């Protein structure tokens with residue numbers, strides 16, 4: 319139920335993915351230039367992510383968001399980037415602010431503090447980030463308007479992934495869309511995790527079109543991958559003939575053929591029907607966990623979107639990153655370890671992801687195990 323943090327939507331060692339990797343292995347592992355597999359994956363992505371007029375491949379989600387930031391800066395000529403409190407976009411510095419701040423550090427809920435996520439992060443980097451409160455459209459709009467002439471982009475996960483599988487509200491995303499569009503600021507959806515929430519990604523679910531999208535995880539079928547792209551005029555910063563600001567996207571292994579082949583084989587199996595089944599199983603799991611906790615009289619909030627889910631032991635509704643902090647961490651750790659002893663690996667924050675081999679029976683067995691683990695720990 320973890321699928322290497324949502325990278326293996328078809329489960330481990332899917333025969334079609336292994337066969338695609340083996341076919342590509344026989345043809346060669348890396349080349350100086352694009353390959354058929356890369357073109358195929360790009361086409362499959364464009365059929366799904368309709369805003370992806372052009373796409374470029376990287377070796378990780380980190381590089382995808384890093385390059386999206388660079389492209390947005392080159393395109394707009396502005397340097398500030400807005401991100402949400404609790405948003406995780408990888409390990410490069412430009413977005414390493416207010417990723418997991420404590421309640422003490424985080425500051426006012428309407429005007430979150432810029433909390434460096436890493437020791438040694440230069441203050442000049444921190445100062446280039448505007449932190450927005452997730453799911454607070456009024457405050458986010460006010461902050462964006464205050465910095466509207468400095469902002470190159472707003473980047474947002476349509477559902478906070480690493481920090482709780484907390485979906486954005488439609489109102490929040492549509493406010494970001496409106497205020498960015500009217501101020502020449504690019505809106506970037508980081509769909510590294512949420513891509514698998516629907517055939518057309520989270521942007522399809524919400525019916526909101528970003529200017530750029532970043533991708534990773536699932537699209538490499540278990541191989542290291544990332545991708546970023548979107549509006550053709552923005553991606554033209556990579557075209558030396560376009561005549562505007564020119565940005566290089568060098569990378570020895572960009573579009574690595576093994577990842578491209580594994581990713582294409584994965585997407586070929588991820589049909590609209592498969593997505594509908596994953597959605598139903600995600601909903602079943604969320605309902606069963608809620609029902610189990612009701613019987614045990616343990617307060618819980620089960621969040622998620624499509625096959626992605628988060629279990630939060632709190633009676634407080636979870637709509638923001640801060641809401642995820644009001645949990646008994648020791649109890650959560652015991653449940654995590656208890657589930658491990660029962661044979662279930664979730665993320666340590668009790669996050670999970672349903673893959674296609676997971677059947678209804680597996681979900682029922684999981685919730686039975688969860689019931690046993692909780693019962694042992696509340697005695």
Ligand SMILES: Cc1ncc(COP(=O)(O)O)c(C=O)c1O
Pocket residue numbers: 323377378379380381383406407408409475479480508509510511534535543544
């Ligand atoms: C939303 C999001 N963006 C970017 C990344 C970074 O991806 P990678 O670990 O491939 O560098 C992650 C990783 O968990 C993520 O969850």
